[in-house]
Amino acid sequence: MTTPDPRELHGFGVGRGAAVGPVARAHPAPHVAQDLPAPLDLEAAKAAAEASFAAVGKGLQARADEAAGTLAEVLGATALMAKDPALLAQVRTRIDGGAAAVVAVDRAITEFSDMFLAAGGYLAERVTDLRSVRDRVVAHLEGLPEPGVPTLSRPSVVVADDLAPADTAALELDKVLAIVIEHGGPTGHTAIIAGQLGIPCVVRVIGATSLQDGVEVAVDAATGTVVVGPDDDVRQRVEARRTALAALEQDTAPGATADGHAVALLANIGTAEDAERIADVAVEGVGLFRTEVLFLGRTSAPTEDEQAEVYARVLTALGGRKVVIRTLDAGADKPLAFVTQAGEENPALGVRGFRLVRTAEDLLRTQLAAIGRAAAQTGQEPWVMAPMVATVDEAAQFAAIARDCGVRTVGVMVEVPSAALRARDVVQEVDFVSLGTNDLAQYTMATDRLRGELVDLLDPWQPAVLDLVAITARAGAEGGTPVGVCGESAADPVMALVLTGMGVTSLSMSPAAVAGVRFALGRHSLETCQRIAEAATAGRTATESRAAALELVDPQVREVLALG
Structure with missing residues (x-):
C-alpha cells in the first residue's frame, strides 16, 4: 500500500476536468555520457546511427498512419525530422571527428534544438519533437526501452517531464485519467491534444517528475493543482466535478445568454x-x-x-x-x-x-x-x-x-x-x-x-x-x-x-470546452455580461481584472466549473 504524501503541486491547467488515480511515470530519456571513446570502426558507427534514425522514422510514420487529425500530421512531421538529411550529415561528420555514435546524435540534435529555440515561434515549439527523436535514436542504439509512456495495466495519471506527439500517440486513451507534465506550456502539443480530447491536464508542475509510480494523485485542471495522497474530501470534490461536467454535456442548445442574446x-x-x-x-x-x-x-x-x-x-x-x-x-x-x-x-x-x-x-x-x-x-x-x-x-x-x-x-x-x-x-x-x-x-x-x-x-x-x-x-x-x-x-x-x-x-x-462556456453564458444576462466586462477592463493588473470579473459571476457557475 502506498504511503500517503499530502502535498499539493501547482501548475497551469488545461480544461476544467478533474480525476483521481495512480501515477504512471513515463520512461526517462537515456543519459549520454560525453566522454565515451571514439568508435574503432567509423563506418560501422555511421551505419548503426543511420539504421537507428531509419528505424525511429519508420516507427513514427507507422504511428502517424494509425492516428488521425492533427496528431497524425504532427507525427508525420516528426517522422520527417528523423529522416532529415542535414541532421544525418551532422551526425556522420561528428562520428568522423571521433565522437561515439550516441554522442554524435546527442550533440547534433542539441545544436539543431538550440537553433530552433533561437528562431522562436513554430520552430521552438518543435524542439520537444526533435528531442523525442534524439531520445528514441539513442535508446535504439543502446538497446534500451523506448522512452515514453509504458503500457498501462490500469486507468492511471500519466506523469512526465514532457510528452512529444509520439508519446501522446502511444497513449491508451481509455486508461488515461489525466496528464501531468513538469515542463511544456499551455500552447504546447500536449496541452492542445489533451484539450481536444477532454483529458484533464496540468503543465509546468514543478516537482511532478519526483512522484513515484503508483502513488495516488488528484489532478484538477480547473485550478491547476495536483494533490498527492488525496483525502476523502478531495476525492468527493473530484467526483462531484466529474458528475457536474457530464451533466452539462447533455445541453445541446445554441449558445446564448440567459435573456436570449445569441x-x-x-x-x-x-x-x-x-x-x-x-x-x-x-x-x-x-x-x-x-x-x-x-x-x-x-x-x-x-x-x-x-x-x-x-x-x-x-x-x-x-x-x-x-x-x-x-x-x-x-x-x-x-x-x-x-x-x-x-x-x-x-x-x-x-x-x-x-x-x-x-x-x-x-x-x-x-x-x-x-x-x-x-x-x-x-x-x-x-x-x-x-x-x-x-x-x-x-x-x-x-x-x-x-x-x-x-x-x-x-x-x-x-x-x-x-x-x-x-x-x-x-x-x-x-x-x-x-x-x-x-x-x-x-x-x-x-x-x-x-x-x-x-x-x-x-x-x-x-x-x-x-x-x-x-x-x-x-x-x-x-x-x-x-x-x-x-x-x-x-x-x-x-x-x-x-x-x-x-x-x-x-x-x-476546443470542442471539450464548449459545454462549460454554454453553461456560463446561459446563467447570465447580456447586461450582466456587460457589467462583468466593465469590471474586468477597469483592473490595473491581470490578477485584478480576473478577480473583478469573477466577483460578478453567478455562484452556481463558480461552484460547478471550479472557477475559484
Missing part, C-alpha cells in the same frame, strides 16, 4: 478528420480551420485538387453549419520548403501569414480557388480569413484577392496590435474579423508565447490585451461587423462572459 459556440480544428470527429458534437460550426497543417512537412505545395478535396470534406462533415477557414499561416517561423525565405533574426516578426502574398501570391490564389471549388461542390458558403493582417491596406488587398477568387464572405484575423487599434477602419474593408488572442497577447506583451517561464505575461487577462479586444469589439458593433474570438481564451468561461459583454459575437475553442 453567441455562437464554435470549434477549432486542424484537419478534415477533426471536422468529421465533431460532426455529432454540440457545436454550431467551426470558428478556426487551421489550413497550414495541409502544407507543413511537404516538399511542394498541395495542389488545388488536393486542397479542394480536403475543404469539401470539412464543409460536408459540418452539414451546413458555419465554417471559418484561415488561409495559410506559415512562412518565417513555420518554414515551407517550397517558399524559401532568407534567414530572419526575428521570424515571428517576419514574412508569415498573409505577408507571403508579397513573394508567393500564387500560393494564396491557389488556396482561395480550391476553397471556391469546394464551396461550389458542396453548396456551402465558408467564411475565409487571412492571418497576420496589420494594416487597412492589407485588409483591403486580401478582400480584393479573395473576392476575385470567388469567396463571398471575407474576413481577417486581428492578432497584431496595429489592426486592433485601427479596427474601425479595418471592419469597413471586410465582412467579419476574428481575434486571435494568443498571438495578440504575444505581440502586445512583446513575449514569445512558447516561452513557458513568461506565461504570466501572456495571460489574456492582461489589461492591455483586454483593451485591444474591447476596441475591436466596439468597432465591429459600430460597423455592424461580426467579431469572433478563436484564441483559447474563449474556452475560459469567465473570459467568455467578458468577451460577450464587450460585444464579441462568436467564440471558438
